[in-house]
Amino acid sequence: MKNKNTDSSRRKFLKQSSLAGVGAVLTMGMTPSLLAGDLNNAARPAILGGPSAWDKAKWIKWPIWVPETDEKRVLEVLRSGVWSRAGVVNEFEAAWANVNGAKRCLVVNNGTNALIVALNQLDIKGGDEVLVPPYTFISTVQAILMNGAMPVFVDIDPETYQIDPAKIEAKITPRTKAILPVHILGMPADMPRIMEIAKKHNLFVVEDACQAPLTEVNNQKVGTIGNAGCFSFQNSKNIPIGEGGAILSNDVSFMDRCVSFQNLGLPYGTAVGTFNAGSVRIGTKVRITEYQAAIGLAQLQRLDAQTTVREENAKYLKSKIKDIPGIVPYKLYDCATRVSFHLFSFRYKKEDFQGLSRNSFLQALRAE
Known part of the structure; x- marks a missing residue:
């Protein structure tokens, strides 16, 4: 069971270290396990040997379908x-x-x-x-x-x-x-x-x-x-x-x-x-x-409810990352009254991460 402070400490780690260690891992050929021994932080990023932020087995698979109803319609067409x-x-x-x-x-x-x-x-x-x-x-x-x-x-x-x-x-x-x-x-x-x-x-x-x-x-x-x-x-x-x-x-x-x-x-x-x-x-x-x-x-039949969930998830994620230096979430026009959020977007400013390249930053995210 993860410590209840894992999320906040991970963000603190990002602010303090700016993932500088990731650059060493990726550019010097070091393995995460070698560098991880030098870090006394249970919330270190997964790419440095820490626990991932989310169990990948729990990610929702896409597309979603309901056999009882969806397959029935397709079978009706077939027959x-x-x-x-x-x-x-x-x-x-x-x-x-x-x-x-x-x-x-x-x-x-x-x-x-x-x-x-x-x-x-x-x-x-x-x-x-x-x-x-x-x-x-x-x-x-x-x-x-x-x-x-x-x-x-x-x-x-x-x-x-x-x-x-x-x-x-x-x-x-x-x-x-x-x-x-x-x-x-x-x-x-x-x-x-x-x-x-x-x-x-x-x-x-x-x-x-x-x-x-x-x-x-x-x-x-x-x-x-x-x-x-x-x-x-x-x-x-x-x-x-x-x-x-x-x-x-x-x-x-x-x-x-x-x-x-x-x-x-x-x-x-x-x-x-x-x-x-x-x-x-x-x-x-x-x-x-x-x-x-x-x-x-x-x-x-599911689109409206899924769109509501997408909006709620985007607002929640934005509230959690907006104060991290170097992460600038999307901005909406005032005329936007509903947003379907096909993808969540933000700008990455490497100068706030000690010059860590965009590709290296993405590798660190994928490891989570």
């Missing part, structure tokens, strides 16, 4: 013999639109294609520029390039990690067609200021909300604020279904075009070909399966 897009996909789309308060939802086979389809059907093409933060997953930029447009990087706010609205207008040119804010790590961008700039310059806004399901700005779900919002249901995401993605929008005509485009350009609603109502448009095939939708419906 139906209808495995391509059909009624279960329609149900998943309606559910995700309803959860977010959006008029329409289209689910596709991954978040990357959700971004590609959305940009394509806003007529983003060669010669256009799209403003995007450099701190994002590669898919955000690939979606712009796949449509022939040019990504123009707008630096982030170092405290919130989001695209900095104060730097956007300086990057706008006559070729700028859209702004693509990324709600990175599950935290929201400053959407009120971004929308104000977009309206002023007549620009589209496509939200990359792949890491931020249920995150809110002024009590409105991200992904429903701009012209379109894109989500990912990849295995590591907050709604894991293996692979999957979604587009949300309140623009019916735009969504009709997206549905048509992702289904080989076949006519849908107001989206019809040039010659007549039955003619085919340019399109591709990125449809989702009934299996994925069945898993998605099951995962949605």
Whole structure:
């Protein structure tokens, strides 16, 4: 049983020693056990031979599923013999639109294609520029390039990690067609200021909300604020279904075009070909399966409660580390009313750890 003062003494150790010993372990080839003998501190970091902060066997495995309910839905699809897009996909789309308060939802086979389809059907093409933060997953930029447009990087706010609205207008040119804010790590961008700039310059806004399901700005779900919002249901995401993605929008005509485009350009609603109502448009095939939708419906049953836990955990962890010199936790914009915290973030300042490199610091964390 660990001493009840282990947590506080470990933080005290961090403040006093600044993990200087870790640098010796990693750069001089010393083993943790050799150095540990020189430290008279039961709360020394695990990389120096101390006990780990947490039993790794107790970490929650992801994704989470409940056999009694989740497997039942998948088996129903299997036994139906209808495995391509059909009624279960329609149900998943309606559910995700309803959860977010959006008029329409289209689910596709991954978040990357959700971004590609959305940009394509806003007529983003060669010669256009799209403003995007450099701190994002590669898919955000690939979606712009796949449509022939040019990504123009707008630096982030170092405290919130989001695209900095104060730097956007300086990057706008006559070729700028859209702004693509990324709600990175599950935290929201400053959407009120971004929308104000977009309206002023007549620009589209496509939200990359792949890491931020249920995150809110002024009590409105991200992904429903701009012209379109894109989500990912990849295995590591907050709604894991293996692979999957979604587009949300309140623009019916735009969504009709997206549905048509992702289904080989076949006519849908107001989206019809040039010659007549039955003619085919340019399109591709990125449809989702009934299996994925069945898993998605099951995962949605847990999402709200899991998001609440994520928020509580993030607030607790922030309160515990905010006073450690060299550790600067995330900052939220005042407009953030709910945060899904796909990941917990902080900045590391090596000057407060006697120059210990970022990689060495990460090694020490992983050892815990």
